[in-house]
Amino acid sequence: SSGINAEYGEIKEKFDQSHAYSDDKVQLAMQTYEMVDKHIRRLDTDLQRLEAKQRSSEKTSESRMFVDKRSDNKKSADQTALPFSLISGAGEGLDMPVDPNEPTYCLCHQVSYGEMIGCDNTDCPVEWFHFACVGLTSKPKGNWFCPRCSKDIGK
Numbered sequence: 001s002s003g004i005n006a007e008y009g010e011i012k013e014k015f016d017q018s019h020a021y022s023d024d025k026v027q028l029a030m031q032t033y034e035m036v037d038k039h040i041r042r043l044d045t046d047l048q049r050l051e052a053k054q055r056s057s058e059k060t061s062e063s064r065m066f067v068d069k070r071s072d073n074k075k076s077a078d079q080t081a082l083p084f085s086l087i088s089g090a091g092e093g094l095d096m097p098v099d100p101n102e103p104t105y106c107l108c109h110q111v112s113y114g115e116m117i118g119c120d121n122t123d124c125p126v127e128w129f130h131f132a133c134v135g136l137t138s139k140p141k142g143n144w145f146c147p148r149c150s151k152d153i154g155k
Helices: 004-071 084-088 147-152
Strands: 117-120 128-129
Touching: none
Parallel strands: none
Antiparallel strands: 117 128
């Protein structure tokens, strides 16, 4: 009976360890996905801005050619202007619309998504942070303070 209990305990210990490893793997996969997604959104925004700039310069050069060839029928520069949303990167390239009333968090000033951690400083102005933005891969043990509050506490 004690041999069976010992084997059972060993199997349970190995199972618990493999379960913890699988949780860590899932956590890493989610954080990797979030990091890649964040970079893809940045690339999409940069691409939109580049395309808008190229369209703007093409329209301006076409407009100049038109003006040079036919000085009696001039186009104004305002007619080649692009919509504000294309130039400013409004929405920062998010794939889905974001409710403008939804609060933003973290150093990146984005809405809540994925794994987040709260700063243990009750006076923290930001309060919540995305794991990837503060370099975390898992929830640390004990109290955690954001980079800003860590600097303030260190003073």
